[in-house]
Amino acid sequence: xxxxxxxxxxxxxxxxxxxxxxxxxxxxxxxxxxxxxxxxxxxxxxxxxxxxxxxxxxxxxxxxxxxxxxxxxxx
Numbered sequence: 001x002x003x004x005x006x007x008x009x010x011x012x013x014x015x016x017x018x019x020x021x022x023x024x025x026x027x028x029x030x031x032x033x034x035x036x037x038x039x040x041x042x043x044x045x046x047x048x049x050x051x052x053x054x055x056x057x058x059x060x061x062x063x064x065x066x067x068x069x070x071x072x073x074x075x
């Protein structure tokens with residue numbers, strides 16, 4: 001059982017890292033797009049907020065689950 005929990009913990013940790021990398025890439029692409037179109041009225045912080053909600057929340061949840069499973073597997 002501990003082996004399955006360790007595999008699940010590693011999977012969730014990998015998922016959170018991949019989501020973080022995807023979020024950083026999306027922020028970079030949005031920034032480059034924002035710079036090329038100065039006529040857009042929304043500030044860049046609005047784009048950061050939406051990206052943070054769409055990517056940040058699942059990243060944090062995945063990381064918390066990974067930590068929970070890791071502590072449960074070590075017991």
